[in-house]
Amino acid sequence: MSTSCTTEVDVVELRERIRATYQHVAEEPGGSFHFHRGRHYAIEYLGYDAAELATLPEISVDRFAGVGNPFEIGPVHPNEVVLDHACGAGMDVLLAARRVGPGGRVLGVDMTPAMRACAASAAHQAGLAGVVEIRAGLFEDLPLEDASVDLAISNGVLNLAPDKRRVLEEVARVLRPGGRLYLADVTVARPFSPGVRANAELWAACIGGALPATEVLALLAEVGFDKARVTGQTDAFRDTSAEDRVRRDMDIHGTSFFAELGR
Numbered sequence: 394m395s396t397s398c399t400t401e402v403d404v405v406e407l408r409e410r411i412r413a414t415y416q417h418v419a420e421e422p423g424g425s426f427h428f429h430r431g432r433h434y435a436i437e438y439l440g441y442d443a444a445e446l447a448t449l450p451e452i453s454v455d456r457f458a459g460v461g462n463p464f465e466i467g468p469v470h471p472n473e474v475v476l477d478h479a480c481g482a483g484m485d486v487l488l489a490a491r492r493v494g495p496g497g498r499v500l501g502v503d504m505t506p507a508m509r510a511c512a513a514s515a516a517h518q519a520g521l522a523g524v525v526e527i528r529a530g531l532f533e534d535l536p537l538e539d540a541s542v543d544l545a546i547s548n549g550v551l552n553l554a555p556d557k558r559r560v561l562e563e564v565a566r567v568l569r570p571g572g573r574l575y576l577a578d579v580t581v582a583r584p585f586s587p588g589v590r591a592n593a594e595l596w597a598a599c600i601g602g603a604l605p606a607t608e609v610l611a612l613l614a615e616v617g618f619d620k621a622r623v624t625g626q627t628d629a630f631r632d633t634s635a636e637d638r639v640r641r642d643m644d645i646h647g648t649s650f651f652a653e654l655g656r
Contacts, residue, residue, distance in 0.1 A: 404555050411553055412505050415458075419482060419507035422455045428633055430458045435484070439627050439647070440465060449487050453515035456482035456508070459548035460629040460647030461577025464488060467651055472496040473543040476567060479503055479532050479550040483512030483525070489546060490521040500537065502530040532560045537567040545574045549629075549647070551609070552579040552602040561616045570656040574618065579603040579629070580648040606648050618652035625649040 414426070422430055432454050435441040439462045446454055463485060469475060469492035477486045480501030490499045499521075503509050509527050516525035530536040532554060545564050554560040564574060581603045604612075606623055613621040629647035 450515040450518040457484040463575040466575040478547040576650040621652040
């Protein structure tokens, strides 16, 4: 059995720290953080297409803070309904919206008001407001109907959840049978020490709540996903202060997963 990542961290404190961290990113994307952000990082570390990002509003690209490239995990088809799970400022939302076209729909959910405002503004600037809808919500309680989504994208989010099983159960709930999950998240070589697990600042920096990839795969299987597999890895925390702080504990990476909900 895998773990939902039991931790001594205070859940209320953690949620407020996460909200404050990403509110700060939204307001000051060039500030000092434990993780990379922005255009150069997306292109050079994660493999996003520079020409494609050049067509997107800066308000979304500058605030991007994912750990992988969901669009390298698999295709996004025309006319699909896509969920961007904790969408931030909406860079992946816009890229998905371009792919689904006018017959599709992309729903971005995020708990941080300033990030939602950035994502909505970016969709308007990009001429995609008719395809994109940004909603307030938590990843443990998604504001979507059952079996309403073809594809869920999750980029650097699962590690922030104390109860990872609950989060993945919610993703499974909103996906249609056979729906796909393109998950990019932080993974570690072995479980962290209790001191790292209890550090809300490191959780908010996408470090403290990370699991080994094998545990992520086990959780996906337990909540009903088939064909779960690792599709790639990124060095998303190279040259960050977060990497320095946990170097004695283990390697940290961005790892990409494909999974399909059982039919």
